[in-house]
Amino acid sequence: MGSSELDVPSLMVDAKRLAECLHDSCQYGAAHQYGKLSTETGMARLSLDDSDKEVRDWFMETANSLGCRTFFDQMGNLFAIRSGKNNNAPPIMMGSHLDTQPTGGRYDGILGVVAGLEVLKVLNENSIETEGSVGVVNWTNEEGARFPKMAVSSGVWAEEIPIETAWGLREVTTHGGNPKSIKEELDKIGYRGEHPASYRANPFAAHFELHIEQGPILEDEGLKIGVVHGVQAFKWFDITVRGRDSHAGTTPLYARKDAVLSAAKMVVAANTVATHHSGLATTGIINAEPGTVNTMAHTARFTLDVRHVRDDVLETMVKACEAEFRRIAQEDSEKGCDVEWKVLVDSPAVQFNSECISVVEQSTVNVLSALPETSSSKLWRPMISGAGHDSCYTNLRCPTSMIFTPTRQGISHNPTEYCSPEDCALGASVLLGAVLRYDRLRARRGDFSDLNC
Amino acid sequence: MGSSELDVPSLMVDAKRLAECLHDSCQYGAAHQYGKLSTETGMARLSLDDSDKEVRDWFMETANSLGCRTFFDQMGNLFAIRSGKNNNAPPIMMGSHLDTQPTGGRYDGILGVVAGLEVLKVLNENSIETEGSVGVVNWTNEEGARFPKMAVSSGVWAEEIPIETAWGLREVTTHGGNPKSIKEELDKIGYRGEHPASYRANPFAAHFELHIEQGPILEDEGLKIGVVHGVQAFKWFDITVRGRDSHAGTTPLYARKDAVLSAAKMVVAANTVATHHSGLATTGIINAEPGTVNTMAHTARFTLDVRHVRDDVLETMVKACEAEFRRIAQEDSEKGCDVEWKVLVDSPAVQFNSECISVVEQSTVNVLSALPETSSSKLWRPMISGAGHDSCYTNLRCPTSMIFTPTRQGISHNPTEYCSPEDCALGASVLLGAVLRYDRLRARRGDFSDLNC
Structure with a gap:
């Protein structure tokens, strides 16, 4: 059955309320003031830190006040479910993440979660009873900034990452000290739940993620919405170069094994x-x-994040780097160094679900048709995401797609990251329409028939 | 008056006792075991840490047991003075340092201090009364490894570095935390003295420093002693590159200000x-x-240590780096980065005192003449030091020179740093002979005549 004939109410979200809700959530972990307004700050809400605990409490309270059933799983993923007519089938989820980079902005991840809450508010105030249940999910440690595995908790949910591996992940830190594990920090803030972090125990009917583009394309082309068809392939590596430490003043260049230079x-x-x-x-x-001024380092470590839209070209790039690094270590570093690669993340190119893409596109056309500019030009385009998202993992276990909004100057992972309230609201309205269409679609398809007999 | 006619007793140090004393002192801060023997370790005795306090206590106790007058100054420099016939003139000092690199060895600095103590033991057991007093000094934080200004405390003594600057120096650390200052750490271990750290309040007649070469030249040429005429020029810089942090997956290469790449x-x-x-x-x-995998860094920092035997060529090198770094920042890093230079150390080329060099050379010839190999070849050479030393500062305020011993494979600032017990003893015997010659020289010159009248 096609989704072309779906007829759903044309609802728009409340742009002002959405913006207020977003900034309200950003009171926890606000940092890096760059302008005069109180909202002109970036964020430093590292996963499972004190401010992340606070915003989690805020999320649960907000969701409860909207009449949702709330719970959290073993990875501290938060779930808020709004009942529909049939509540025994899995919910359609709107998900993203509330954690940020250490010098992050107010939109990456945060927009997708607060837009989900806004969608629930619109459903409530219009007394809309969906066919099945609809909910919002906040995924733990999407950024991989504090614990170096991005989207690790949707990865556990998808059963692609063993929970013991995820729990054992330790903070990024190069200095002695005692880096904490995810499990320790989940326990510390009281968000390690009993509910299994698994798509089997906690299935979704679908997963829609609204996100800022984080690149310059929509803005450069004067567009409002990106209908995301997939995600480029990427790999993360931890690379260690080993040389020999010796004195910077007395070791001739020819006699060096200089790990930093390599x-x-x-x-x-x-x-x-x-x-x-x-x-x-x-x-x-x-x-x-x-790490002293006048001693050559015996060891240099660096991360490498490589990306390409095609899996095969990414593989070619990695092989070229491997060959070149080997040559540098052996031939181009005097007495020779050793180089060791460790894979941190391997994320193949992703193709989202065609029905999800289709309802997002229908919703986009509908939402943008209300804008005055629409008469003269099309204000959306299909896109491939440059960044990885939790949706890459959910896509393995349930129909998934994403919606992009413009990002000022394409700047993201930076305190000045910005998407206007109007553009945020357009994205959230597209999300709302997509969820309603998918809800209608699965009812027509008979997803609830077994449950209704 | 020339020094060619000086006649002093031909004394040799006790090689076994010297080695035992050296390893005894290395029980404090031993680290990085590399062989089976208990002495086959490196050192991690960072200035003013707990192990540095322990070795200071050990030094003071040892010096007191040898009948020395001991005291320490405002920078925690330790002084041990053995009386001579005339004690109102400044002492001839044998000095070096007991602090090490974090992955340092057992000889850099340590040899010079324990050789000074061994010289005093030989004077004691031979009941030699020198013309003037003779002593040993341990300089604080020579390495500049923990507090990033090398030889800072001899620099204060020479009144080249204000004491407030030195006291305020903080630990090298890039991570939040609370890096401690030299003053705080001196107070913590109880080694901030009342005695002014100044060559005016605490003058020396001369300063002799025995040190391992830390380079491959003596070993490569089959020599035993380097008679050091000076030190090459060097500068240390802290360089900051500022770009813009943005997302590694969504920012096209052309739009980047990548501080790490620059x-x-x-x-x-x-x-x-x-x-x-x-x-x-x-x-x-x-x-x-x-510092996260998938965000371009907004800031990269690195140190640069540049050296040359000639001041003018060093200046040319620095200017060439400045021009090239500017070009890279502006033209070769896409959207452009900023680069900022900060001078940490500026140490011009040093020429040691000719009389000190002369007595070291006489002592060297005398000591090496006792070796069987000497008949066939000369076992010493004049040298320029590649590394900076406390002697660069003392040279500004009193006659100074240095003595080098061979260093296995030229490896230093590394746990496997090594100089054989025999070579250490040859160096210490040269030091002994140089001190005795300089003592005789200044008596003949009439340095004590005012005091004796």
Whole structure:
């Protein structure tokens, strides 16, 4: 059955209320003031820190006040479910994440969660009873900023990452100290639940994620909505270069095994490889040990994030980096260094569910038709996401797709990250329409027939 | 008056006792075991840490047991003075340092201090009364490894570094936390003295420093002693590259201000400049903020240690790096980064005192003449030190020179750093002979005549 004939009420979200709710949630973990307004700050809400506990409490309270059933699972993923006519089938979920980068913004992840709450508010005030239940999910540690595995908790839910691996993940930290594990921090803030973190125990009918684009394309092309068809492939590596520590003043260049110099050459080489293949390569973390001014480091460590829309080209890029790094370590670093690769994340290219894409596109056309600009031009386009999201994991276990909104100057993972209240509201309205259409679709398809007999 | 006619007793130190004393002192801060023997470890005795306090207590106790007058100054520099016939003139000091790199060895600095104590033991057991007093000094934080200013405390003594600057120096640390200052740590271990850290209040007649070469030259040429004429020029910089943090997956290469990529290109460029000028360039510390895998860093910081035997060529090297870094930041990093230089240390080329060099050379010839190998070849050479030492500062305020011993494979600032007990003893015997010659020299010159009248 096609989704072309779906007839649902044309509802729009309340732009002002949505913006207020978003900024309300950002009181927990606000940081990096860049303008005069109280909302002109970035965020530093690292997963499972004190501010993340506070925003979790806020989320649960808000969802309860909307009449939802709420619970959290073993990974601290938060769920808020609004009942429909048939409550024995899995809910349609709207999900994203409330954690941020250490110098992050107010929209990445946060918009998707608060838009989900706004959708529930619109359903409530219009007394709409959906066919099945509808809910909101906040995924733990999507960013992978504090615990270095992105989307780890949707990964556990999808049974792609063993829970013991996830629980054992420790904070990114290069210095002695005592880095905490996810499990320790879940316990500390009281968000390690009993509910299994598994799609089997906690299935979804579908997963829709509204997110800022985090790139410049929509803004550059004057568009309002990106209908996301998939996600580019990416891999994260932790790379260790081992040389020999010796004195910076007395060791001739010819006699050196300089781990930092080798690592620097590798970072430059990865950029050259990425440019050549029209892909991306980024080193966000780099450090050296023992770390003193006048001693060559015996060890340099850096991360490498490589991306391409095609799995096969990404593989070619990684192989080119491997060969070039090996050459640098062996031939281009005087007495020779050793280089070791460790895979942190391997995320193949993702193709979202065609029915989900279809209802998002229908909703987009409907929402944008109300805008005055629409008469002259189409204000949306299909897109491939540059970044990974929890939707990559949910897509393995339930129909999934995403909606993008414009991002000022394409800047994200930065305190000045911004999406206007109007654009946020358009995205949330598209989300609302997509959920209602998918709800109607599954009812027509007979998803509830067994339950109704 | 020349020093050629000086006649002093031909004394040799006790090689076994010297080695035992050295390893005895290394029980405090031993780390990084690399072999089976208990002495086959490196050291991690960072300035003013708990193990540094212990070795200071050990030094003071040992010196007191040898009948010395001991005291420490405002920078925690330790002094042990053995009386001579005339005790109102300044002492001849034998000095070096007991602090080490975090992955350091058992000889760098330590040999010079324990050799000083061994010289006093030989004087005691031979009941030698020197013309003037003779002593040993342990300088605080020579390495600059924990507090990033090398030889800071001899620098204060020379009145080249204000004491408030030195006291305020904080631990090298990139992570939040609360880095401690030198003053706080001096107070914590009880070694902030009342005695002014100043060559005016605490003058020396001369300063002799025995040290391992820390390079491969003596070993490569089959020599036993380096008679050090001076130290190459070096500068240390802290370099900050500022770009813009944004998402690694959604920011096209053309739109990036990637601070890490720029820094990596600069590290490679500095190495090219050093190679071109036959100098040295080393980056021992590098890091990035905010430091997550999938965010370009907004800031990258690295240190640069550049060296050359000539001041003018060093200046040319620095200017070449400045120009190249500027070009990389502005032109070769897409949307452009900013680069900021901060000087940490500026140490011009040093020429030691000719009389000190002369007595060291006489002592060397005398000591080596006792070896069987000497008949066939000369076992010493004049040298320029690649590394900076406390002697660079003392040289500004009193006659100074240094003595080098061979270093296995030229490896230093590394746990496997090694100088054989026999070679250590040859160096200490040269030190003994140099001190006795300089003592005789100043008596003949009439340094004590005012005091004796």
